[in-house]
Amino acid sequence: MARPSAEKVAQHAFDLGLLDERQLREIWATFGTREVPVEDFLQLLVRRGFMTNYQVERLMKEEQSGFFFGDYKVLYLIGAGTFARVYRAVCQKSGQVTALKVLRHRYSENPVQYGLFVREGRVGCSLRHRNIVPIYDVYSHGKTHFLVMEFVEGRNLREFVKVRGKVEPAEATKLMSDIGAGLHYAFENGITHRDLKMSNVLISSRREAKLVDFGLAAMDEMLANADLADLPNTRTIDYAALERVTGVRRDDTRSDIYFLGCIYYHMLTCVAPLSETRERLKRLSWQRFLNVTPIRKLNPVLPDSVVLVVNKSMMLNPEHRYQSPSAMLSDLAIATQRMAEEPPASADRIGDGASGAEGAIIANSEPDHGEFPVEEHHSVMVVESNSTMQDVFREGLKRAGYRVLLTSDPTRALGRFHQDAATADCVIFNAQQLGQPALDMFNRFGKDPRIDFVPAMLLLDEGQHQWKGKAETAKHRVVLPMPITMKKLRSALAQLVH
Numbered sequence: 001m002a003r004p005s006a007e008k009v010a011q012h013a014f015d016l017g018l019l020d021e022r023q024l025r026e027i028w029a030t031f032g033t034r035e036v037p038v039e040d041f042l043q044l045l046v047r048r049g050f051m052t053n054y055q056v057e058r059l060m061k062e063e064q065s066g067f068f069f070g071d072y073k074v075l076y077l078i079g080a081g082t083f084a085r086v087y088r089a090v091c092q093k094s095g096q097v098t099a100l101k102v103l104r105h106r107y108s109e110n111p112v113q114y115g116l117f118v119r120e121g122r123v124g125c126s127l128r129h130r131n132i133v134p135i136y137d138v139y140s141h142g143k144t145h146f147l148v149m150e151f152v153e154g155r156n157l158r159e160f161v162k163v164r165g166k167v168e169p170a171e172a173t174k175l176m177s178d179i180g181a182g183l184h185y186a187f188e189n190g191i192t193h194r195d196l197k198m199s200n201v202l203i204s205s206r207r208e209a210k211l212v213d214f215g216l217a218a219m220d221e222m223l224a225n226a227d228l229a230d231l232p233n234t235r236t237i238d239y240a241a242l243e244r245v246t247g248v249r250r251d252d253t254r255s256d257i258y259f260l261g262c263i264y265y266h267m268l269t270c271v272a273p274l275s276e277t278r279e280r281l282k283r284l285s286w287q288r289f290l291n292v293t294p295i296r297k298l299n300p301v302l303p304d305s306v307v308l309v310v311n312k313s314m315m316l317n318p319e320h321r322y323q324s325p326s327a328m329l330s331d332l333a334i335a336t337q338r339m340a341e342e343p344p345a346s347a348d349r350i351g352d353g354a355s356g357a358e359g360a361i362i363a364n365s366e367p368d369h370g371e372f373p374v375e376e377h378h379s380v381m382v383v384e385s386n387s388t389m390q391d392v393f394r395e396g397l398k399r400a401g402y403r404v405l406l407t408s409d410p411t412r413a414l415g416r417f418h419q420d421a422a423t424a425d426c427v428i429f430n431a432q433q434l435g436q437p438a439l440d441m442f443n444r445f446g447k448d449p450r451i452d453f454v455p456a457m458l459l460l461d462e463g464q465h466q467w468k469g470k471a472e473t474a475k476h477r478v479v480l481p482m483p484i485t486m487k488k489l490r491s492a493l494a495q496l497v498h
Contacts, residue, residue, distance in 0.1 A: 006041035007034045013051070013059055016067055023050045052076050069100055069146050070139050079156075079199075083107060083117070088151055098136070102146040114145045121147045123191065124214050131182030133202060133212045149212075153205045157263070158198035165270050166299065169306050170339050171207075172267040176309075177332045178209035179260060184325035186214060187253050194239055194250075196259040198266060238274070241284045246318050254318045257328060261313025268306065269298040273314065289316055294437060296409030304387035305335035307408055308433065311385050315435050319463050338387075378497050379403035381424040383413045383441070385433045393428070396486040400494070410434060410441035417451045425497045426455040431464055432482060439467050446472035455496035459484070 004012075010027070013019040027044060028034055042060075045051040051059070054076035058066060067074055072089040078099065079086045087100045107113040124135040124147070137148040154160075157175070161167060167175070179201055183193060193200075193214055200213045239255055248255060265273040273292045277283060295302065295310050309331045315321040322328040378401070382393045385408040394404045405424055407413050416423045427445065431438035442458040445451055455476040460467055462482065471479050476496055480489070 003038055006036050006038045009038055009041065009059065012062070013045075016059075016064070018051060018055055018059065018067060018073075019045075023048075069102060069144060070141075072098065072100055072148070074100070097151050099133075099149040099151040100146050101149060102144075105143070108143045108145055114140065117145055120214070127186060127189065127191070127214060129182050129185040131178045131208070131210055132185065132214065133210045152202045152210060154203045156199045157201035157203055157209070157267070160203045161198065161267060161270060167267040169268065169303055170336070172264065173306060173309075173332055173335050173339070175201075175203070175207075175209040175267065176260070176264050177329065177336070179211060179263065180325050180329045180332060182209075182211040183253075183256060183260065184329060186211075187256075187325050192251050192253050193256050196256055196263065198263060201263065237280055237283045241286070242289065244284075245286045245289055246316065248318050252318065253324065254321050257313050257322050257325065258315075258318075260325075260328070261310055264313065265292075265295055265310050268302060268310070269295060271298055290436065294409050294411050296407075297411050300409070300412070303335065303339055304385070304390065304408055305331070305338045308386050309335055311433055311435070317435065317463065320433075320435060320461070379405060379424040379426075380493065380497075381405040381407065381413060381416070381427045382430070383407055383410050383428065383434065383438065384430045385409075386430075389430065389432070392486075393430075397490065397493075400490045402493075410437045414441055414444060414448075417445070417454060421451050421454065424454075426457065426493060428457045428459065428493070430459045430482075431467070432459065432461045435464075439464075439471060442477075443470075443472045446474065446477055457493065457496065 010019065010024055014021075014024060027041070027048070027050070030044065031041075042051075042056050046053055046056060052075050054074070055067065069087075069089070071092050073092055075088045075090060075097075077085060078088055084101045084103050087102065088097065089100045090097050103114055103117050107117070118138055118140045121135055121138040125138065128134060133152060134150050135147050136150070139146050139148070155163075183196075186193065191214060193211065195213050196211075200211065202210045202212055204210060238259070239250075242255055242258060243250060243252070246255075262273050265271075271293075273295075274288050275282075275291065282288070292314065295307060309328065312320070312331070313322055313328055322331075380397060380402050382390070382397070382404060384390050384393060384406065390406050390408075394406060397404050405416075407416075410429065413427060413429075417427070429438040429442045438458065442456055445454060445456050453476070457477075458471055458479045459482050460479060465481055468479050468481075471477075473479055478492065478496070480492060
């Protein structure tokens with residue numbers, strides 16, 4: 001098929017309203033003739049800023065629509081999702097550059113479907129926070145439905161991490177604080193997000209994180225009674241799978257907190273914590289939530305305060321997770337403060353690593369009166385992810401004369417004992433913050449013939465006492481309920497190492 005002439009293309013652009021008479025006169029005057037190759041004509045349009053490459057491409061395909069939505073001229077496509085496409089556009093009346101989120105045609109004729117889009121868009125109009133991309137207006141007429149939003153110069157977080165790789169803990173924590181602040185504001189206004197993922201966080205040119213897509217959070221409401229395997233949105237599937245595993249209702253903000261933790265994990269490691277697959281049945285598998293690689297294994301030099309936030313936000317048991325965004329924000333603030341006060345970790349550090357490559361601390365103080373005396377050379381490894389609790393264990397056990405090794409990663413503890421079964425005389429797993437991994441590793445110690453003789457102790461929080469029946473116990477392998485006094489802990493420990 002022959003290429004259309006430049007003059008014919010110009011007339012088509014004029015008829016569509018993409019070019020005006022002044023712009024055409026300027027273009028023809030530049031060439032001095034209308035008998036020019038169409039490629040040269042189009043290149044000059046783009047160079048002069050009269051049209052964008054996106055507009056030119058559609059124009060050459062002889063598209064008749066999609067150039068305008070209401071008073072807005074589309075400049076180019078920014079992104080496309082399951083329910084909507086997002087465009088950069090300019091308001092023809094004010095000249096303001098905006099983003100348009102346009103509902104896809106297949107949802108635009110069903111009153112229930114576009115009604116949810118419009119309703120949630122109007123709810124989004126009420127959210128005004130520096131860490132939430134604002135919705136300025138909602139347009140719904142005939143088969144056209146779109147939201148007018150702020151255009152953020154920058155890129156989404158997925159693209160940011162893809163380009164940058166691992167984000168340094170201080171910067172990642174700052175971005176998480178931004179995201180958490182936006183989520184907290186929405187939560188205070190009775191709104192959950194339900195679509196938290198890397199691509200729904202925008203990083204502005206000022207390195208400020210902003211949440212988008214609150215307006216589409218209720219789209220999965222229309223699919224609430226659908227078969228989970230048929231849900232079209234992968235994040236909808238992820239939320240549904242998590243809620244089915246944990247037994248919480250659909251509007252529980254703790255589900256948002258779990259996926260917020262996933263974003264933090266991804267930034268710090270450049271690896272998605274949940275196995276990524278397009279197969280929906282695999283996305284629904286509860287194994288995806290149990291097989292998360294400990295973050296310490298992927299990034300062993302992370303500050304303890306950062307690891308604490310990641311682990312607590314991603315606790316599978318929602319009762320052990322942060323109960324609100326504000327609680328998570330508090331720990332993020334603590335992490336920020338500690339990173340500013342403390343020197344960076346080294347790759348050989350275990351726990352707080354205060355005394356060398358093994359993090360060993362030798363106590364010279366006398367044991368408390370009435371307790372089993374312990375010879376100074378006895379040692380204990382404590383597996384604990386909370387830096388404050390690490391201090392409690394270290395100081396409390398030092399007073400009884402133990403040499404203390406600390407680690408926040410159960411997998412690393414196993415590796416140390418595989419290298420040297422005499423690493424410590426006993427190992428203590430505190431499941432309060434570690435959760436299921438503490439129980440799993442306690443059992444692996446008991447089943448591994450290379451180290452099954454090592455005395456071990458598992459500490460279970462009040463909400464974890466039901467795990468006692470799942471623990472591989474023996475005379476030298478015990479389970480103790482929390483809370484517990486340090487005196488009782490030392491007494492139990494002394495019986496194990498004697």
